[in-house]
Amino acid sequence: MILELATLAPALEPHRQAGRWFVAFSGGLDSTVLLHLLQRFCGEQPAAPPLVAIHVNHTLQAAAADWERHCARVCAALGVPLLQRQVEVDTAGSGTEAAAREARYRVFAATLRAGDVIFLAHHQDDQVETLLLRWLRGAGVRGLQGMPATRPLGTGSLSRPLLAWPRTALEDYAQRQGLEWVEDPSNTDTGFDRNYLRHQVLPLLDRRWPGYRGSVTRSARQLGFAATALDRLLPAPPPCTSRLGDPGVPVASLLQDAGIGWLVLQQWLRDLGLSTPPRAPTAEFLRQLQVAGGSPELAWNGGCLRRFGDAVYLLPPVVEMASTDRGQLAPGAPLALPGAGTLELEPAGDGPGIALGAGEFLAVRGRRGGERCQPLGRAGRQRLKKLLQEAGVPPWWRERLPLLYLGEELVAVADLWLCASPRTLAAGGSGAWRPVWRRNTSASPD
Template structure:
């Protein structure tokens, strides 16, 4: 009966979805998920299954859990990936472990694979309460869905309608062991506090409490989807999906409610966690309504929202490259700092051909050959003369003419012959 229920849940996914990477901790829930997938494959041999175990290194038993998972996967003939991660504990153990875990999974997920997790009905209740504790809106209270995207990963949760007791009975009947993570009993962690100290009393008073929470979460999700649908015409007017930018034309004419809703949609589309109402109001005040000649920015997690020429941009944190001076010779390829790609200098006839291969574009410049030393820098604040018939111009004006946002101007490689500025690669050359 449980197997049929599971098959029905998998059937709700896209018909082309046949490849799954199963999150396998070795605990009860993920063991049930692994066994259900293995059994389903007997009826559907086209299914391609792999499992991944994340070794967090937080428990003295972690190595033993790896051995256990390897043995279980060998029994059910599902290949297992074991990935050991390093947790940045300054982010908090729970948040750091979650981020490290999803980064490892993202590194292994194949193009047509979907990551499958073992979240069940009681997990859904806990997620709803944690969202409630944070003061989340409809999107947060919508909790978990059967299919979603998390940390840019396509993810499915085929056990959301299963109770933990159902999974316990299934694994016991199958005769498979599982491991118990001792940290799951530590009520210092928020989820464990709910699981062991709060929710049992609510379930004792109201036996169908989890069912009710699941219905409420689904209502919230559907209301959020309806809101998104109603906002789509205006959202399309303000958002450039290719550039991930937000156009601010006529933004001031919208009601504060619609302003915040559109911004949340944009941030959600960009994969950022939802800001609080206070953060969102501060973003609107400090960035969107800042003076037109200012260079406002607002930090959201590890990203920054910046404004330039009536557009909002979302950027990561950038390293300060202003003092760098990188020598380069003709025929050499230089790896640029801070993920800016490579710069190659080649001689073509009587010219120097410069190629900047950035992860998002390739730009070129041509310069006269020189015997002077050549340097790559990222900052120049002087005058530039583009042709014999033009007057010197401040480089700031040239950046403005090319529509280059302020924060990107110190991320474009500048070519110097000795100490003389010669080129902003791909944009303009000086005499």
């Protein structure tokens, strides 16, 4: 099938109502072809969404600045606005390719607004390479579906309209249109698994089975149907949350056959919009769940899971605290708490509250150890540690818990308890305020 605007248009039609169209533009052959096609489509369709190119400079190559300038020249010639973003790629814990991809997709997700679409130039050869790599790494039914043609990304969506065409079709289009592009020298480095497949393995397959691309992608499509059926048949775990709102899944839902437990966990994480952890550490995590007691933990690039009581919870992001001082809290001035959401004061009305005079504020601190509180309406002061344990507050929240002081007197433990004090009033009234803690219980930092 020849790649031309008329043959690509049906893949673009479902996105005609998008707010904006973005195209990921590296300056290479694939993205240059896609940008050129989208620019032509928008030129012929006045009602098409506005088109914007995004170039992400990973600062990994000596020629990165030259590529950036090349992209600017191409976009200027086509009359397409260009967003240029530079990222730092952290390769700790993952390979360079994976880390660069994660950094790039974070930029895309942060750029999209609700209703926006970003187009990526992955083609049929990319799909085949992805499938073979996943197969060699032991992927299951879902992984062997390959890259989806569309999927959510941030508050918008991602589309890959070129998946039906092999790279040769893109090369043919570029030559017919007289396009210019840059070549990334790392694409010939067979030290990378994908490049080894591309340059060493796939040419051998092509000589023996020239139609392998279509066969492999058909298999992926069939596995996609199977995965969809599996999702519909697999019972969803009953929802649960921790005392402070962390999303969780009952341990009992995971203590089935190891394969079923893995599928349930995968489905739950996908429903939360998260990537799934690698198979080997997940298998070990599920094995540890079988052992009574203990708090096994599973951390990966997409988040962190930990058992607490009878459930496994998704932990909030880890944030290092330089000191126990968190700031000051006054009526009408919400306080951002890194890694813990926001804290503010609302009128207490007839309910319990803290009496504050004009100009008074509360000091917000983290735990230092040894704190005591007599919850309003209860007898006797108790150690805060015991109160938290009795209330089932998860361990990962105990150190980031905001404590409210009036002078040196502890008057509130977040919005969990008001501590008995001449300044805490059971009946509230004028000038009384109650703390409200809006916690961040997602896997993303505040």
